[in-house]
Amino acid sequence: xxxxxxxxxxxxxxxxxxxxxxxxxxxxxxxxxxxxxxxxxxxxxxxxxxxxxxxxxxxxxxxxxxxxxxxxxxxxxxxxxxxxxxxxxxxxxxxxxxxxxxxxxxxxxxxxxxxxxxxxxxxxxxxxxxxxx
Amino acid sequence: xxxxxxxxxxxxxxxxxxxxxxxxxxxxxxxxxxxxxxxxxxxxxxxxxxxxxxxxxxxxxxxxxxxxxxxxxxxxxxxxxxxxxxxxxxxxxxxxxxxxxxxxxxxxxxxxxxxxxxxxxxxxxxxxxxxxxxxxxxxxxxxxxxxxxxx
Numbered sequence: 001x002x003x004x005x006x007x008x009x010x011x012x013x014x015x016x017x018x019x020x021x022x023x024x025x026x027x028x029x030x031x032x033x034x035x036x037x038x039x040x041x042x043x044x045x046x047x048x049x050x051x052x053x054x055x056x057x058x059x060x061x062x063x064x065x066x067x068x069x070x071x072x073x074x075x076x077x078x079x080x081x082x083x084x085x086x087x088x089x090x091x092x093x094x095x096x097x098x099x100x101x102x103x104x105x106x107x108x109x110x111x112x113x114x115x116x117x118x119x120x121x122x123x124x125x126x127x128x129x130x131x132x133x
Numbered sequence: 134x135x136x137x138x139x140x141x142x143x144x145x146x147x148x149x150x151x152x153x154x155x156x157x158x159x160x161x162x163x164x165x166x167x168x169x170x171x172x173x174x175x176x177x178x179x180x181x182x183x184x185x186x187x188x189x190x191x192x193x194x195x196x197x198x199x200x201x202x203x204x205x206x207x208x209x210x211x212x213x214x215x216x217x218x219x220x221x222x223x224x225x226x227x228x229x230x231x232x233x234x235x236x237x238x239x240x241x242x243x244x245x246x247x248x249x250x251x252x253x254x255x256x257x258x259x260x261x262x263x264x265x266x267x268x269x270x271x272x273x274x275x276x277x278x279x280x281x282x283x284x
Contacts, residue, residue: 018164025157025164026195030211051213056165056191063190069169073190077217077270 001104007066007094014049014057016086022053049084054119058108061092062123071104071125078121082112089113094123102127137250137275138203139239146198148233151258155226157195158188165189178225185226193218193267197256198234206252206275214251215272221265224258230266232258237270250275 019033028050031038036046055078063071084090091111098105103126110119155175162172170177171187178186194216199206224230234256241250252273258266 018166021164025161052191052194052216053165055216056189059190060165060167064167064169069171072223073218073220075217075219076190077215079215080213 001096001099003096003099005096007062007096007106009091009093010061010065011089011091012057013089014053014084014086016047019047019049019053019086022050022056026050026052028052044083046085049086051078051080051119054078054080054084054110055121058092058094058110058119058121059123062094062106062108062125066094066106067125067127071127073123074103074126075124076121078108078119080119082116082118084110084112084118090118097122137205137239137241137252139241141201141203141236142239144201144203144236146201146234148231149198150229150231151196153188153192153224153226153228153230155186158186158192158224158226161192161195162189165191175226183223183225184228188224188226190218190220192224193220193258193269196224196230196232196258197254197269197271198232199254201234201236201254204236204252206273212274212276213271214274215270217270219268221267222260222262224266228260228266230258230260232256247276 023029023033032042032044033047033050039047094106094108096104097107103124106123108121108123109117111117159173167189171181171183172189175185234254237255238253239250254271256269260266
């Protein structure tokens, strides 16, 4: 692995079913994530994906795809820049910003196809499977 | 309705003890589409060096104490602006962590879209051993639409 290496692009969509699953799993029942009328009442185009679901999905692609389960997240910060709607084609990418021994710094983003990034962030991962606990 | 009062800055939430349950960790992992056995299978988790099934990193969001005494956020109309986590010892099923949060900052801005408040809450969670589980910083944007919302 070298500085500048790119992970992805990983392509996917978030379904409405996933929004409901995530609402239940995270105990976040804000109606803007499942009720179109409520979302429109708050000036949104319709239901939107939980920011934290987007954050979690980026982490999933980095941990399970880019690092193949061989790294642990130590630090992760994101900025939510645009709304994401269910059914919209999405892409996650990562780029290695720095490496220091077994610590890897990765810039990440999630974007709807052809749009500006909806979520941008930075991760610090420690490579290597954890031993003992 | 809700109330945003800058004099509440620095106010801590109560400390809550939260127990990590296998089912909750697995349900969260499934909602994200994670496939690693460390989130579902205690044997796989132990083989990987964990005490029990390990919660996905962003599971920490379910433990955040949003209830800061005196701070009333609307039920809807709150936008998540930024989120940051720093993790220490992993959260495994059976762990009991003590969690508390502090209202770190409130800023109110007026713009073309009306008044908005930017609320920053920092939180920390520790294991029974005293080891850090995680620190978190959430930046929330409460818009005037949220302010006038009544649901």
